[in-house]
Amino acid sequence: MNIVFDLDGTLIDSAPDIHHAVNAALVGAGLTALPFAQVRTFIGNGAPVLVERCLAALNADPAMQAQVLQGFLDGYSENHAKTVLYPHVFEVLESLQAAGHALALCTNKPTRATHGALAHFDLTRFFPVVVGGDTLPRRKPDAAPLLHALAQLPAAPALFVGDSEVDAATAKAANIPFALYTEGYRKTPAEDMNAQNIFNDFRQLLAIVDAST
Numbered sequence: 001m002n003i004v005f006d007l008d009g010t011l012i013d014s015a016p017d018i019h020h021a022v023n024a025a026l027v028g029a030g031l032t033a034l035p036f037a038q039v040r041t042f043i044g045n046g047a048p049v050l051v052e053r054c055l056a057a058l059n060a061d062p063a064m065q066a067q068v069l070q071g072f073l074d075g076y077s078e079n080h081a082k083t084v085l086y087p088h089v090f091e092v093l094e095s096l097q098a099a100g101h102a103l104a105l106c107t108n109k110p111t112r113a114t115h116g117a118l119a120h121f122d123l124t125r126f127f128p129v130v131v132g133g134d135t136l137p138r139r140k141p142d143a144a145p146l147l148h149a150l151a152q153l154p155a156a157p158a159l160f161v162g163d164s165e166v167d168a169a170t171a172k173a174a175n176i177p178f179a180l181y182t183e184g185y186r187k188t189p190a191e192d193m194n195a196q197n198i199f200n201d202f203r204q205l206l207a208i209v210d211a212s213t
C-alpha cells in the first residue's frame with residue numbers, strides 16, 4: 001500500500017532544535033526568547049505560522065515576520081543536533097520498504113529543512129516522494145499536499161501517519177485513513193482525534209499496515 005508520513009512529531013522529535021533556532025531568530029531581531037513548552041505547541045502548521053505565533057505571543061509587530069522567518073530558516077535548516085528519531089522508526093521504515101510498500105513524506109516543514117533532516121538521519125532512501133510546506137501554495141490541513149504525494153505513487157490503498165490535529169484534518173479532507181502516533185505535538189486527547197488507528201510504539205505500525213492491506 002501507499003504509506004505517507006508526517007515528519008515533525010511523527011518520525012523525528014525536532015522540537016528542541018526548532019525551539020533553539022526560533023529563539024535565536026527572535027533574539028537576533030531584538031525580541032525575547034520563548035519557553036520550550038510554549039514553542040512546542042506552535043509547531044504543526046509550518047514555519048511561517050510558527051513565527052506568526054511567536055510574534056503574537058510576544059505582542060511584537062507582525063511586520064517583523066519576514067525578518068524572523070528568514071533568521072529561523074537560515075539558522076535551522078542544517079541544524080539537527082538536538083533532534084532524535086523516535087524509537088524503532090528506522091527499522092520499521094526498512095521493514096515497510098522491504099515488504100514492498102511505497103513510502104512518501106508529507107510535512108509542513110520547509111523543503112530545505114526537510115531534506116536536511118532526512119539526510120541527517122539517513123532517511124532519504126525511504127522517501128522518493130517528499131512534499132514540504134513550501135512545495136505547493138497550500139499546506140496541510142489542506143488536502144492538496146497529501147493528494148500531491150499520493151499522485152506520485154502507484155495507485156494503491158493509502159494510509160497517512162501523523163501526530164497532530166493538522167494531520168488528522170488533512171487525512172479527513174483527502175478521505176484517506178489516518179494512523180495517529182501519540183508521542184508527538186498534539187494538544188487534543190488521542191480518542192478525540194478522529195483517527196482510524198492509534199499507536200504509541202512504531203513497531204505497532206506494522207500490524208496496522210497489515211490489517212489495512
Ligand SMILES: O=C(O)COP(=O)(O)O
Pocket residue numbers: 006007008009042043044045046047050106107108109110133164
Ligand atoms: O513544521 C511544522 O510546523 C510541522 O511539520 P510536520 O508537518 O512535519 O509536523
Ligand SMILES: [Mg+2]
Pocket residue numbers: 006007008009010044162163164184
Ligand atoms: Mg507533525
